[in-house]
Amino acid sequence: MTVARQERLRRGAGAALEICVVAAVYYGSAKLGLLQQLVRGQVTPLWPPTGIAVASLLLRGVRVWPGIALGALLVNAALGPSPPAVVAIVVGNTLAPLCSYALLRRAGFRIELSRLRDVLALIFLGATGMLISATIGSGTLALAGVVSADGFWPTWSVWWTGDAMGVLVVTPVLLVLRSARWPKDASPSRWVEGFLLVVATAGVGVLASGSAPLMFLGFPLLIWAAFRFQLAGAAPCALAVSTFAIVAAARGAGPFAGHDLLINMITLQAFNASSALTALLVAAAVSERNQSQQEISRACGYLAEMVDKISEGGYQPTLPFRFGGESTSVERASGEGTVDEPEVRRDAQG
Template sequence: MGLATKIQPRLRSFEARVRIWGRRRPLLQTIAIVLVSGLVYGIAFRLAISTFLRDNLSVCWPIVGLQVAFFLRTPRRFWPQMITGMVIVQVTLEWSQPIDQVVSDTVSDVAELLIAAYCLPPLNGVSRWIKERGLLKRFIVWPALLGPAITGFPVAAAYSRDLDLHVSYWPYWARWFTGDAIGIVLWLPLGVILISRETYALFAWKNLSRTLGLLGTFSLVGWALFNYKPTPIAFLLMPFLLLIAFKLGFSGSAIAVNILSIVSAKGTLHRLGPFGSIQEPYSVTALQAFLAVSMLMCFPVSILQLERDDFERETREAYERMEKLAISDGLTGLANRRRFDDIFDQEWRRAMREGEPVGVMMIDVDSFKLFNDFYGHLAGDQCLRNIADSIRSTVNRAGDLPARFGGEEFVVLMPGTDLFGVLQVAEVLRYRIELLRLEHKRSLHQIVTVSVGCWSAIPKIGTLPASLIEAADQGLYSAKLNGRNRVSTISAEIEEAAVRAS
């Protein structure tokens, strides 16, 4: 059992306990959400600055993307508390900056977060989320383009007024737009998969070696390309990324692209890798475009893969249904005559080789034609289903095969069972059907009953399986002849004939 398989149920149990605790203590729940949201935001803020920012030049700003993922997974009634924690931490971290910059950063981040969160569908699993109608279009238009574009205006206005920064309005707006847009394109999908339970399947024990092997190889190749002297060979990563998308799905490809964003950002900011020869800040712009295309390419590939998997699953299920219909009776769900004949022939030959008995019981619903005429065909069908349920619950030993023989007749194959065993099971079955107390006013017993004929024999060379069926059928005829609602064998008829002859 893999580590992820062990952790997943514990996380679900912990999540359920937290929900119960929160419902009982709403004030403490609010405080906890504010504190946790603020703590997570603060840690992510520091990591983003140390990884993606150098000399006021940012490859991407992942904070908003991660925050949006958590918002999509959280009910909207908790969003105000999460925003409060985020605002408190951001104001605290930027307290030394001019007030207009602090306000513009905070307001723009919150606005950008809400634009993305309101325009994307709620998160209920990666597979369902990625197949939402129009997701890619909504993702590109609102979170990736319009959100950063709109919120960049007040930030650019505040920072361009700072004479110490020596930046003009439109270059700073472009810097904000590209950094936030790439951060959302890369890190929103990563956040989505990290908080989705489906991702655990990649790290289950049976999939762990494949997942680590593919991601590890991709990471090493990416690190080698972006930490070597400038050489324009970034395209070499595309075949690896497509392989990961097909083998590990959207979750694996999103993890791969974000690993690449980390190793490539360091190298590019230090003038290394495929884009290191390009003059700043255009080297960062080229890297951002490369990462954006890489991530957006994973969306249609993953959707095609999911649709292929769905098609294969539906085809397999349809085949299984057809196969089941071919061997089962559509009304009762028991095996049909064709299935019974096939298994009977196999068991007859096996019993002949091993010298074991084969038991059979023939079951007939007493006066069923009268029942059908009086109560109607729908009631007749329901009656047969009730009889089949009783047979199924009574004959439950592995290897036994109950089947519908035709019309109101049923048959049960019982390999390895002598006549005494068959008679015992048959009597239990007859009694259970009698206890159903299904009304049958045209019957002598006023309820639905069955007659059962039984026989068991050890197959001999030269004998046919049909001889066993004929013997059980003669037992059934004996039961009908002697008043119905009884279990009988061919021997009973022989004994009665001998008594009458004497």
């Protein structure tokens, strides 16, 4: 009885610790996301907490949802116009990742992101769940008088863009970090290539944040990272490129100059979705190709081993064939002794 109670206490303490960690990471990432706030100090074009919430649910299960709610409460308590509005926003911020998680589980999502269907599910189903938080949050601000009726759709667009981008660019990075290992056998040229990729990405970020509309230079880097480093390189590169685009949008620089908020958010959403789609799809396609090559190599190795054994005269494998409508097999002895005719054995039926 005592052992069972201690086991329950241990599990309860572990669950409480997970909830506290999720809440703390949610709160810290929210503070970072608010650095690029665009609407009334509350709405930002990149909301990392949604990506953290979805990744937490995928990695630890639905039991960590109180941590998401607690983190959302801590963030919005100082931002909300009134306690009822805070509660409504917290409910929306909690239900949205839970909905995305349920949709991904329904679609058979695998956290390795090694299949094209997993990438497509994360992009479309993950962003679909964020409609809940955007609608509830924007509607709450409109009812509370924080935004006008004319400002509802621009606010909604920024809210949904931020939540969806959190899922598209933050969640893959966290899923990669889960299985990341230090490359012990990497060659020096591999390290040099990785360093050059980082430098090139930073250079594109500097150019994209300036007055020239050069954000499209990020796409060759995304393809480079996906082909050479698969998801481990594509996910961080997509996050970096999206962050640079968000900074440019917040400053009204590059392709975001001279447009209103709604147009800028549509442009930003299209660019970030395209970059995430390019990076993740190419990485998944390369991973599938590599897996197919490994399976073919294993099959070839097995066949070569079988041929070597047969050529040594140690044995010959059983060859199944059909005789008289029933399954039969032929075994030929080799090595010691000889057999004039092949021995035919009829498999037992029933």
